[in-house]
Amino acid sequence: QAKFGECFAVVGSCEALGEWDVGRAPRLMWSDGDVWEADVIIPAGETIEYKYVKIDDASGKIHDWQPGDNLELCPGVGLPRLQVCDVWEGAGRVVSTGAEVEAGAAEAEAGAPEEGRGRGKD
Secondary structure: OOOOOEEEEEEEOOHHHHHHOHHHOOEOEEEOOOEEEOOOOOOOOOOEEEEEEEEEOOOOOEEEEOOOOOEEEOOOOOOOOEEEEEEOOOOOOEEEEOHHHHHHHHHHHOOOOOOOOOEEEO
């Protein structure tokens, strides 16, 4: 859980995730339910390693790295959207593809609640 003035970023092995440079990594935005989320375009067809990091929102100073091994993701070619829901520590990862993710995106664009879309919970 983040304290006031802290936020999370997702850093990893591809350009979109900062190539392991936390200063270039996309920051996650807080939403209701203590859910942190970001939309990131990553290359298809190659394995991406990534990890979450807790940082100071103002300075970008690293407070804590996600424990455990790096996470891996290999998005398939031809998938328009991929939704990954991770937890800070322990089991609980969910990856959704295809029509389920597209339906959630259509609901969000129509102003419906974004339940389950691009989320990670600490």
